[in-house]
Amino acid sequence: MDLYLFLLAFTLFWEMSTCIQCFACEAQRSDTNKLPLCEGFDYSAQFIADCPKSTGCVKKETRLISLGVTTSTVERGCAAQTMDGYQEKINGHWTHVTKIHEVYEEECKEDSKEFGKSTQATHCFCRGDLCNKSEIMRSGLALVAALVLLLVTS
Known part of the structure; x- marks a missing residue:
């Protein structure tokens, strides 16, 4: 009985995450996009x-x-990783399928x-959630490598 109460309480506080947030x-x-x-x-x-896709x-x-004057603009959002119109034959029928393709490295180009x-x-x-917030985005791997190098040389 205690186990059932624990599981019930656990599910009440469990926050389901179905997609990344940016x-x-x-x-x-x-006119097409109502972003701020x-x-x-x-x-x-x-x-x-x-960003479900x-x-x-x-x-x-x-x-x-x-x-000689530089003007800058910034845009933020979800990385485009799907193609419209992709179909697969499932159980003998062509069905619209959304596939997420891993096409980007974590870097600035x-x-x-x-x-x-x-x-x-x-x-x-x-x-990672909300990773596009910084003024200058850097790869987490580069930071870890720099820290390891610093520790090794000390």
């Missing part, structure tokens, strides 16, 4: 989005360079700097 905001208002603007980004709950988050910084290109973009990908 900070999500857009650089400018659009990144201009007012403050880490509050209004900027948190569930992703295992990671993204932060994109775009810089426009014109006449800068668009190639082509001569004469006035915009530059940096895409940072990470895994």
